[in-house]
Amino acid sequence: xxxxxxxxxxxxxxxxxxxxxxxxxxMIFKASGVFNFAxxxxxxxxxxxxxxxxxxxxxxxxxxxxxxAVMMGSAILIERFVLRPLxxxxxxxxxxxTIGLSFLLEGLGQGLWGSQVRALDIGIEDLPFDVLxxxxxxxxxFAAGCAALLVxxxxxxxxxxxxxxxxxxxxxxHQAALAVGIPLQFVWAVVWAVxxxxxxxxxxxxxxxxxxxxxxxxxxxxxxxxxxxGGFTSIAGAIVGGLIIGASxxxxxxxxxxxxxxxxxxxxxxxxxxAFLLIRPQGLFGEKIIERV
Amino acid sequence: xxxxxxxxxxxxxxxxxxxxxxxxxxxxSIDVREHExxxxxxxxxxxxxxxxxxxxGVYHPQEGTVTWKGQTRRAMxxxxxxxxxxxxxxxxxxxxxxxxxxxxIMTGRYTKMRRNLLWQALYWGPARKEEIExxxxxxxxxxFLQIESIRKTPVGRLxxxxxxxxxxxxxxxxxxxxxxxxxxxxGMNVEEKExxxxxxxxxxxxxxxxxxxxxxxMGVVMDxxxxxxxxxxxxxxxxxxxxxxxxxxxxxxAYLGAGH
Amino acid sequence: xxxxxxxxxxxxYAKDLAIFPIRQDRWFIALVLIFFGLVVPLIANDYWLKxxxxxxxxxxxxxxxxxxxxxxxxxxxLGTAGFMAVGAFAAYNFNIRVPELxxxxxxxxxxxxxxxxxxxxxxxxxxIKGFYLAVATLAAQFFIEWxxxxxxxxxxxxxxxxxxxxxxxxxxxxxxxxxxxxxLTLGVVLVMALAAKNMVRSSAGRAWMAVRDKDISAEVIGxxxxxxxxxxxxxxxxxxxxxxxxxxYCYLGTVEPxxxxxxxxxxxxxxxxxxxxxxxxxxxxxxxxxxxxxxxxNNMAATxxxxxxxxxxxxxxxxxxxxxxxxxxxIVEPHGLAxxxxxxKEKLRLWPFPY
Numbered sequence: 001x002x003x004x005x006x007x008x009x010x011x012x013x014x015x016x017x018x019x020x021x022x023x024x025x026x027m028i029f030k031a032s033g034v035f036n037f038a039x040x041x042x043x044x045x046x047x048x049x050x051x052x053x054x055x056x057x058x059x060x061x062x063x064x065x066x067x068x069a070v071m072m073g074s075a076i077l078i079e080r081f082v083l084r085p086l087x088x089x090x091x092x093x094x095x096x097x098t099i100g101l102s103f104l105l106e107g108l109g110q111g112l113w114g115s116q117v118r119a120l121d122i123g124i125e126d127l128p129f130d131v132l133x134x135x136x137x138x139x140x141x142f143a144a145g146c147a148a149l150l151v152x153x154x155x156x157x158x159x160x161x162x163x164x165x166x167x168x169x170x171x172x173x174h175q176a177a178l179a180v181g182i183p184l185q186f187v188w189a190v191v192w193a194v195x196x197x198x199x200x201x202x203x204x205x206x207x208x209x210x211x212x213x214x215x216x217x218x219x220x221x222x223x224x225x226x227x228x229x230g231g232f233t234s235i236a237g238a239i240v241g242g243l244i245i246g247a248s249x250x251x252x253x254x255x256x257x258x259x260x261x262x263x264x265x266x267x268x269x270x271x272x273x274x275a276f277l278l279i280r281p282q283g284l285f286g287e288k289i290i291e292r293v
Numbered sequence: 294x295x296x297x298x299x300x301x302x303x304x305x306x307x308x309x310x311x312x313x314x315x316x317x318x319x320x321x322s323i324d325v326r327e328h329e330x331x332x333x334x335x336x337x338x339x340x341x342x343x344x345x346x347x348x349x350g351v352y353h354p355q356e357g358t359v360t361w362k363g364q365t366r367r368a369m370x371x372x373x374x375x376x377x378x379x380x381x382x383x384x385x386x387x388x389x390x391x392x393x394x395x396x397x398i399m400t401g402r403y404t405k406m407r408r409n410l411l412w413q414a415l416y417w418g419p420a421r422k423e424e425i426e427x428x429x430x431x432x433x434x435x436x437f438l439q440i441e442s443i444r445k446t447p448v449g450r451l452x453x454x455x456x457x458x459x460x461x462x463x464x465x466x467x468x469x470x471x472x473x474x475x476x477x478x479x480g481m482n483v484e485e486k487e488x489x490x491x492x493x494x495x496x497x498x499x500x501x502x503x504x505x506x507x508x509x510x511m512g513v514v515m516d517x518x519x520x521x522x523x524x525x526x527x528x529x530x531x532x533x534x535x536x537x538x539x540x541x542x543x544x545x546x547a548y549l550g551a552g553h
Numbered sequence: 554x555x556x557x558x559x560x561x562x563x564x565x566y567a568k569d570l571a572i573f574p575i576r577q578d579r580w581f582i583a584l585v586l587i588f589f590g591l592v593v594p595l596i597a598n599d600y601w602l603k604x605x606x607x608x609x610x611x612x613x614x615x616x617x618x619x620x621x622x623x624x625x626x627x628x629x630x631l632g633t634a635g636f637m638a639v640g641a642f643a644a645y646n647f648n649i650r651v652p653e654l655x656x657x658x659x660x661x662x663x664x665x666x667x668x669x670x671x672x673x674x675x676x677x678x679x680x681i682k683g684f685y686l687a688v689a690t691l692a693a694q695f696f697i698e699w700x701x702x703x704x705x706x707x708x709x710x711x712x713x714x715x716x717x718x719x720x721x722x723x724x725x726x727x728x729x730x731x732x733x734x735x736x737l738t739l740g741v742v743l744v745m746a747l748a749a750k751n752m753v754r755s756s757a758g759r760a761w762m763a764v765r766d767k768d769i770s771a772e773v774i775g776x777x778x779x780x781x782x783x784x785x786x787x788x789x790x791x792x793x794x795x796x797x798x799x800x801x802y803c804y805l806g807t808v809e810p811x812x813x814x815x816x817x818x819x820x821x822x823x824x825x826x827x828x829x830x831x832x833x834x835x836x837x838x839x840x841x842x843x844x845x846x847x848x849x850x851n852n853m854a855a856t857x858x859x860x861x862x863x864x865x866x867x868x869x870x871x872x873x874x875x876x877x878x879x880x881x882x883x884i885v886e887p888h889g890l891a892x893x894x895x896x897x898k899e900k901l902r903l904w905p906f907p908y
Binding site: 349351370371372374375376380381383387388389390391392396399400401402403404406408410413414415416420421424425427428429432463467 | 566567570748749751752754755756757758759760762763765766767769770771772773774775776777778784788831
Binding site for chain 1: 627629677680681683684685687688689691692695696698699702703704815819822823826865866868869870871872873874875876877878879880883884887
């Protein structure tokens with residue numbers, strides 16, 4: 001039983017990481033209706049940039065600030081050269097554009113900073129410690145703490161600031177938001193910049209765990225089933241979905257996997273999401289859409 | 294030239310429909326008789342479109358039955374209703390934007406085409422013959438609606454009025470017995486409206502198609518319809534020949550508001 | 554001047570329904586076929602045939618498959634390579650386990666297996682759309698890869714997980730040399746491309762496009778959504794499956810499940826975006842573009858950089874260029890190269906007197 005809880009909590013903590021990436025997806029989807037396939041690539045790009053600057057000898061916080069600036073810059077460029085020309089295109093076109101964007105970012109990141117695996121040390125030791133006879137990783141708890149802080153900050157930002165209000169207006173109806181004088185392009189750039197920030201945090205946490213390498217962007221794909229579970233438009237959904245996916249994939253791997261030769265966590269989250277779709281297509285927290293004709 | 298209006302071919306009994314807590318239709322009964330033009334009118338949100346959607350199975354009502362071709366049931370699937378001879382157009386144009394006018398109209402023949410995928414992949418013999426047969430039917434529709442010149446134009450590029458006409462063409466291609474038109478003249482100028490009226494009357498006249506239409510232009514409604522049903526807040530408040538309905542006090546109240 | 558339809562009158566609907574109603578087009582296509590069917594086998598060396606033309610043709614076939622599903626029926630799929638893998642391994646297993654079957658039957662059965670798997674993964678499309686479906690097909694991609702790597706039966710218990718295609722025999726002839734493999738591939742691809750063109754211009758294709766453009770009104774017209782979407786999944790996966798089998802037998806010879814990974818799915822998606830979504834011709838153009846670009850880049854790099862550029866730099870550069878091109882095409886010409894080709898033809902019809 002202790003082992004079960006160890007696995008469960010380990011999974012939940014890993015799920016926090018998925019939640020972080022999913023959060024980036026949700027924000028962009030809410031604000032611009034774009035399903036941003038490139039969120040995983042953003043994570044990789046942010047982590048690579050950060051490690052790159054660290055290797056150049058910059059201190060931790062300076063590297064952090066510079067990376068953040070780079071992410072903001074990319075957000076502005078993406079808005080200007082990808083999103084703006086594609087306004088009013090069908091969502092599927094925008095989705096494909098973000099697939100292109102993810103290739104671009106991956107190539108660019110690895111081209112600039114090199115494609116070899118790099119270790120990232122953010123100063124938190126991954127020491128095991130015991131609670132109630134169960135062993136946990138200190139790093140996982142730190143990661144969960146960071147995520148909680150970030151989510152709290154985002155909620156404040158969305159609900160208490162002017163930009164946050166504009167953002168929610170844009171999310172509801174682009175045309176109407178434009179009509180009341182909200183600068184759409186500015187709002188989109190902000191959203192992508194915030195998504196870049198989230199990607200940076202996720203990239204740092206993940207990078208220090210798995211090493212900074214290409215596979216980061218593949219791990220980030222796991223955020224897709226998280227979204228399906230949680231709904232595309234709900235921040236709470238992204239978090240809960242991430243926890244469910246994280247926990248269930250670890251449990252499945254440990255308890256069911258051995259019967260099938262292991263490595264089922266590669267596909268288990270997708271299948272889980274798929275099964276879930278058939279029961280509740282709009283996700284846990286999503287809104288049901290009534291189609292009018 | 295007098296047309297004979299026949300028996301009741303479609304009967305809706307005590308239809309009630311709600312979305313969540315919102316009642317869209319409550320206890321509505323409407324008959325449609327063979328060869329007639331029935332107009333459904335009413336203020337915005339009265340439930341007119343919902344009524345059409347119930348008839349051809351897009352919405353499934355919580356209560357009541359629809360009787361069509363001797364079968365009484367709560368609801369049928371939209372494609373079943375199409376196969377049994379009901380065609381319709383939509384309030385907001387619902388054409389297939391990426392396809393040409395001709396292809397759009399050809400989709401109207403879908404339920405009549407029988408060759409399977411393998412034959413179509415070969416495009417030879419029966420499949421080719423079938424394609425040509427149905428093309429001929431569609432060409433007659435195109436001819437009837439006078440849209441020969443835009444046959445191969447993608448419909449997304451056509452002006453609004455023509456799109457409406459193509460949509461009517463797609464419905465006509467199915468050679469329906471019952472044609473449901475949801476605001477066929479909305480947003481048109483006077484000339485376009487006149488054209489559309491003529492087409493509707495001709496369809497009714499030449500092919501004997503029974504037509505149920507929703508329209509806001511009272512002039513048009515009173516002119517072309519044989520019978521008018523009035524809905525308000527999801528209830529039917531009147532049903533009769535145009536002149537009767539025009540003077541019905543409840544109808545006047547619904548349109549002008551109480552207290553006048 | 555040369556390219557004009559003046560004087561060619563269509564006198565029947567049958568003539569109007571032809572794929573190439575203009576006489577010059579027919580000549581052109583005949584020339585292209587003669588070139589690739591007769592001239593190329595005579596003049597091309599093994600490198601060109603084996604490493605460029607065969608994979609290019611097979612990719613075109615997979616792109617046609619994806620185009621049927623995504624371009625015509627509007628159902629986005631990220632699992633193309635997974636369905637190719639099903640075809641590849643099915644063909645292999647039929648081939649070695651039932652050696653009595655002729656190879657062509659193996660290929661057809663491989664396509665049918667892929668079609669079946671495709672339809673199973675297409676089932677969610679009845680309830681979900683767009684991005685949700687993309688995730689469903691992603692599930693197919695990962696699941697198929699996993700099944701093929703983790704169950705030894707599919708690879709005939711080969712210790713490395715790699716399968717080697719046995720020698721091929723087609724209608725009694727051994728297919729061994731590069732030219733023979735090329736001709737086999739060309740034949741299969743041409744027949745299937747023609748069949749695809751026929752399907753998309755008859756009622757099946759119109760039903761797919763109707764579902765893509767406006768599913769509700771398609772249903773009201775009498776097009777059953779379930780049947781139409783599942784046929785699209787089935788036909789599309791059949792094409793991908795046969796492509797996977799050809800990829801194994803005619804191109805690589807030995808193959809492992811990882812050859813059909815997510816990256817391959819994306820490449821095929823890129824082919825149809827650049828070539829033209831909803832165009833059979835575009836599938837060929839896109840495959841050629843995506844297939845030839847890296848070769849072109851490599852040659853450029855070799856000439857300019859004198860071989861100083863490393864392989865991973867090239868790979869990254871390729872990524873950047875592909876990504877950039879995708880965005881560029883989506884913005885500038887969403888209908889891809891096929892549309893550019895059409896515009897060029899329109900211009901040529903008026904040339905040299907455009908007004």
